[in-house]
Each structure stands twice: as C-alpha cells, then as structure tokens.
Amino acid sequence: MKKSKIATCATATVMILMLSLGLAGCGNKQAAPPPVGNGPRAQALDGTPNVNEGAPVNVAAHLESLARSVEGVQNANCVVFGNYAIVGIDVDEKMERTQVGTTKYAVAEALRKDPYGVDALVTADIDMGQRLREIRADMMNGRPISGFAEELADIVGRLVPQIPRNIIPPKTPEDTGTPPQQQLEK
Numbered sequence: 001m002k003k004s005k006i007a008t009c010a011t012a013t014v015m016i017l018m019l020s021l022g023l024a025g026c027g028n029k030q031a032a033p034p035p036v037g038n039g040p041r042a043q044a045l046d047g048t049p050n051v052n053e054g055a056p057v058n059v060a061a062h063l064e065s066l067a068r069s070v071e072g073v074q075n076a077n078c079v080v081f082g083n084y085a086i087v088g089i090d091v092d093e094k095m096e097r098t099q100v101g102t103t104k105y106a107v108a109e110a111l112r113k114d115p116y117g118v119d120a121l122v123t124a125d126i127d128m129g130q131r132l133r134e135i136r137a138d139m140m141n142g143r144p145i146s147g148f149a150e151e152l153a154d155i156v157g158r159l160v161p162q163i164p165r166n167i168i169p170p171k172t173p174e175d176t177g178t179p180p181q182q183q184l185e186k
Contacts, residue, residue, distance in 0.1 A: 056080040059116045060136065063087055066110050066117060072103040077132040078120075079139070081148075085120040087111065088129035100124050131155060 060078040067076035067087050075090040089107055091100055104124050111117025123129065131151045138147020 057140070060085065063111060063114070063117050063120060066114055067107045067122075070103065070106045070110055072099065073107060076107075077129060077136055079132050079135045083119055085117065086128075086132060087117075087120050087122050088132040089122065089124050090126075090129055091124055127158070128155075 057080075060080045063078045063080075063085055064076040064087070067073055067078070067089055070089075072091055072095065073089045074092065076087055078085055078087045087107065089104065091103055095103070104122050108120075108122045111120045111122065123132075131154065135148055135151050138144065138150075141147075
C-alpha cells in the first residue's frame with residue numbers, strides 16, 4: 001500500500017512540474033517592432049536571442065529545419081515552451097543504435113550553434129516523437145495547454161509501473177447481463 005502511495009505522489013509531482021514548465025511558455029508577450037532596415041536583429045550580450053525576437057511557432061520551424069539538415073535525419077518535430085525546446089528526430093528504423101546516438105549528437109551540435117537551440121533537448125525516441133507531433137498539432141489548433149496536459153498524462157501513464165500486487169479485482173463481474181435465475185423465471 002505504501003508503494004502505491006509513493007508512486008501516486010511521485011506521479012503527481014512529475015505532472016505538476018511538467019505542467020508548470022509548459023505553462024511558463026504560454027504567456028502572452030508583445031512582439032517587438034520590426035527591425036529597421038535589413039541588418040541583423042539585436043541579441044542579448046550573452047549570445048541568446050531577444051525574448052521577443054521570434055514566435056514559438058517560428059522558432060520551432062527554424063529548429064526543425066536545422067535538425068532536418070543533419071545527415072541521417074528523415075524528419076523532425078519541435079515544441080517550444082518558454083526558453084526551452086524539445087526536438088524529436090525521426091531516423092531510419094534500420095539504423096544501428098550507435099548511429100542513432102551519433103545522429104542525435106550531430107543534431108545537438110547543430111542546435112548548440114544556434115541561439116534558439118542552445119537549450120533544446122534532442123530525442124530520437126519514436127514514442128516521444130509522436131507525442132511531440134501531437135502536442136505541436138494541438139498548439140497549431142489553438143489548444144496549447146490542454147493538448148500539452150493530455151500528452152503529458154499519456155507520457156506519465158506509460159512511465160508509472162503497474163504493480164500486479166496492487167490490482168484489486170472487482171467483487172462481481174461487470175456487464176454479465178441478467179443472472180441465470182432471473183432468465184429462467186421469465
């Protein structure tokens with residue numbers, strides 16, 4: 001019983017943490033006025049881009065194109081929240097594990113050289129890539145918070161182990177129809 005309470009508490013903590021990180025990037029920020037002339041945009045002194053420089057959708061598209069430019073990457077999906085991004089890459093399913101790691105590293109190197117990608121996370125996990133696609137679609141459809149929360153619940157649901165000892169079978173079977181005695185009386 002204690003293990004299930006610990007697992008429930010840990011799950012709740014992880015969900016609250018991830019939701020708060022996701023909500024941090026959903027605030028309305030006013031866009032900066034367009035730059036005068038064709039010169040480069042101003043960047044902060046530490047090399048990171050101005051916060052108002054790009055909309056999350058534009059930044060995600062930019063990081064996706066950087067990831068796709070790396071050899072071995074078939075497709076990429078990105079979700080931006082706040083100053084952070086998660087980039088999911090699709091590679092050939094027949095690619096060896098070591099090659100996948102090398103490709104992931106090459107994508108991370110390409111993103112590190114870009115001010116938007118310096119704090120990005122890169123994953124080649126197939127399931128996580130699909131989750132990122134669904135979160136991105138929800139964001140494009142105007143459901144950033146609820147879409148993120150739904151996918152986060154699915155991710156956490158897969159992470160939390162199911163312990164056979166904690167399964168309690170129902171006392172009576174569900175949906176078995178009418179009991180045989182009642183059928184005979186009619």
